[in-house]
Amino acid sequence: MVDIATRVHNHNWKIDPIVRSLIDTDFYKLLMCQSIFRNKPETTVVFSLINRSSSVRLADLIDEGELREQLDHVRSLSLSRGESTWLRGNMFYGKRQMFRSDFMEWFEAMRLPPYHLERRDGQYELTFEGKWPEVMMWEIPALAVLMELRSRAVLKGMGKFELQVLYARAMTRLWEKIERLKALETLKIADFGTRRRHSFLWQDWCVQAMQEGLGSKFIGTSNCRIAMRRDIEAIGTNAHELPMVYSALATSDDELAQAPYQVLADWHEEHDGNLRIILPDTYGTEGFLRNAPDWLTTWTGIRIDSGDPAKGAETAIRWWRARGEDPTQKLVIFSDGLDVEKIEELHRQFHGRVKVSFGWGTMLTNDFRGLEDDRLAPFSLVCKAVSANGRPTVKLSDNPNKAMGPAEEIERYKRVFGVGDQAALEVTV
Amino acid sequence: MVDIATRVHNHNWKIDPIVRSLIDTDFYKLLMCQSIFRNKPETTVVFSLINRSSSVRLADLIDEGELREQLDHVRSLSLSRGESTWLRGNMFYGKRQMFRSDFMEWFEAMRLPPYHLERRDGQYELTFEGKWPEVMMWEIPALAVLMELRSRAVLKGMGKFELQVLYARAMTRLWEKIERLKALETLKIADFGTRRRHSFLWQDWCVQAMQEGLGSKFIGTSNCRIAMRRDIEAIGTNAHELPMVYSALATSDDELAQAPYQVLADWHEEHDGNLRIILPDTYGTEGFLRNAPDWLTTWTGIRIDSGDPAKGAETAIRWWRARGEDPTQKLVIFSDGLDVEKIEELHRQFHGRVKVSFGWGTMLTNDFRGLEDDRLAPFSLVCKAVSANGRPTVKLSDNPNKAMGPAEEIERYKRVFGVGDQAALEVTV
Known part of the structure; x- marks a missing residue:
């Protein structure tokens, strides 16, 4: 019928x-938004889309009218009653009422602020300016819209069966990865692939395939809508935008040196348990840990998001030992550039020595490499805070190829944070 | 919604x-049924299911109750008004009203006769006895029911995503075959896979994939329902059951020697053009062609269905030349044990020398080899006339492994048809 x-x-x-x-x-984003809403609600920020893969000429692929329609649609969205209920009533990381009433009321009334869009050299310049708690909520939808419009542009004109076989190939590939991961005894892995996904429906498929294939080894997804739809755990902690904006707001070198710790001090007040995860690499992991206050050593774990991941984890283990902590009681979350081989390797190297967990992103939700002449291969698109109250933000990370900000500010930050030579690693996704 | x-x-x-x-x-089956309805309507035949792959223990895999339900359902079927209209109104091989009114009236009233089912040694013994025009219509539904119940038995208990990935793999495999076939410039290929299909829906998918992938190189399907549904050409001519039953009815060795030609003489009266296709291998191709009457050389082509296909085609070419016919104007249809490599090889060897066409069966609609531990791999199930008016039928074919019938009758047929040594080829499907 x-x-x-x-x-x-x-x-x-x-x-x-x-x-x-x-x-x-x-x-x-929701956890950070609540923190920002409480601690820095009046900060004015600019977020900007940056395509690190210049060979993917988005403005040649994607029609500007279609892009505007999609962005306008995002601006028309507001929190639904069911979504609000889910956020208010859900238990996250074993804790009820993680989201406070004043934040929820604000969020229910919130609409995304205007965007500014221009074309230049085959790319789109897309920026968002306004109050931090509102603007920061543009990051993921903006990335998702551009990633999926690019997918659609490539898929346009393909036949019905050609399309079905394309997805059949991608499904088979992911399933083979899942079958390999299933063999890892103590694996804990989550979906971190929202920002670079091929499409929403594809991410939703990937999450369900992980659920069926990995069972309890699959611990959740970073995507709240999918978590709600599929009744699984929403996963996440905090990101570089907090230390980047806090640092940009610092009015002296001394304040700058303390800014990343101030972020975590604010976080410490709000959260405990599995939400107390250190993200140490914004201005170099080595220096960050060396100068960290003692209360940080009691945190639950660390997230390794740039540089050589094994090296980062070894640094953390040495740091915990030096500060009298037992690394086997600590959590190390790997979340950068993961695919099956790397997951197997890191799991082999660290399981038993620390609690290991993986946040698997692009190669979970967008591994279309080699299909359709590589025209669907993932690429490196980010949406970052580039200024706060008119002052530029800076990111160094543990990989100089991921550094961001004006050259003279980068030099100043390197001096303040005592960052020496860094190994450059290729950024693929 | x-x-x-x-x-x-x-x-x-x-x-x-x-x-x-x-x-x-x-x-x-419909073309033959009409011919039988006209020429031998009162012949009593027994058809029997034979599983040549004894390692596939069908009675252990398939519940007898389910099998009976499916067979009973087939007996409840009758020709629908739309199907009758399609058969009456359609143009087949460029000819309108291929099915005569008296046959259509009989077919509209026809129901399949009772079946006889027993279990023995892990296999089902399934036989059908009655008037030839009715009993012969059991062949394909009986095979389809058993093939698909076997698929369902293996698929039972698989998870939703596991199933999806299984089909994704099968789809990808077929699409890669289609992509290779697409490269063959003058290819003409049809689906002959109904009898050994994995399932109805899978055959329907395969046919549509061939349509999209091969365009006009895909010339049709042997399956009438799919041809009707998808608005494509229904393809087919005649099969071994005609010479097998005609031969069993022969009352002397002389009549026996003429029986296969009598089949084609009856056919000659009814059909012309692309329906005049010789199937020469029932009692050995060499002898059949050597003793063939001259009017057979004017037929459109030949179907090679057993033995080494290249050898069979060379034999036909030599025969046409010897009888003064131009082989380049003749059609050779290959329909036995085909997969992409063999199709490419035969196409390379014969295109330009004759008109070449392929009837692709099992490896089109049932290539699940290597998936699910090979438990879905196709196997060799046939449903054949085993007797006519109480006398056993015999098939020799060009491959002794495909021979059928009582040993002493096989010897007699070999003598009458002058069949010498034959090369045994493995029968996989």
């Missing part, structure tokens, strides 16, 4: 919206 | 019928 109403409805879509919910975003 | 009625309906299915139409069968 054809459901006539559904069919007529489908033919009347003005657009096929890519982002259909304000919680189709990473869980840590 | 969930279509509630559909969902409720789906939950109320007593069974999920495998064969849902009397024309979910090979087109040549």
